[in-house]
Amino acid sequence: DADVTQTPRNRITKTGKRIMLECSQTKGHDRMYWYRQDPGLGLRLIYYSFDVKDINKGEISDGYSVSRQAQAKFSLSLESAIPNQTALYFCATSGDSEGFFGPGTRLTVL
């Protein structure tokens, strides 16, 4: 679904580096989410935002921060990346019904 985009799509970085993952959407949705996917663990919520001034921690927010720059943009930062943050990261948006996922960012921390 091209309405939700993520950059970069793949990233390899080193332990201790700061990295930002970006998400943009053209669906006009107020709600945006960041999920992390690890094999066998499903998708786990990192942070979510129900509007530009609303930021909430999810179940695994430690080591992450977010910024909602505009209704259409929601970025996820790893201030000091560590190897166990290696995962597939998905941004998602929702209106009053279903959620739409971005294509994902595969992050590897060496």
Add this chain to the structure above:
Amino acid sequence: GENVEQHPSTLSVQEGDSAVIKCTYSDSASNYFPWYKQELGKRPQLIIDIRSNVGEKKDQRIAVTLNKTAKHFSLHITETQPEDSAVYFCAASSGAGGTSYGKLTFGQGTILTVHP
């Protein structure tokens, strides 16, 4: 917070057979239950959902049932085809702001393999 358990973790069936995936949830306030399909290397995509005021919903070969008393819901796929092979995730949400969609809590996923 909400906890969603999904079983089985892997499921292998022959083409044409039925497949059933089950989920339980813990938060009685949950009122929205979507199912997502994720093909290899792709993003999760919604295939069917059900709200708490409905007990069953069907869309062609897939159906979802919800038992609010027991706090469990199931995905049923009939006449399975090889292209049904994927990872399936259930999820639950308690909604927010008066709408039915809030933040989702996902199950661990089921790898479905349909053998020709």
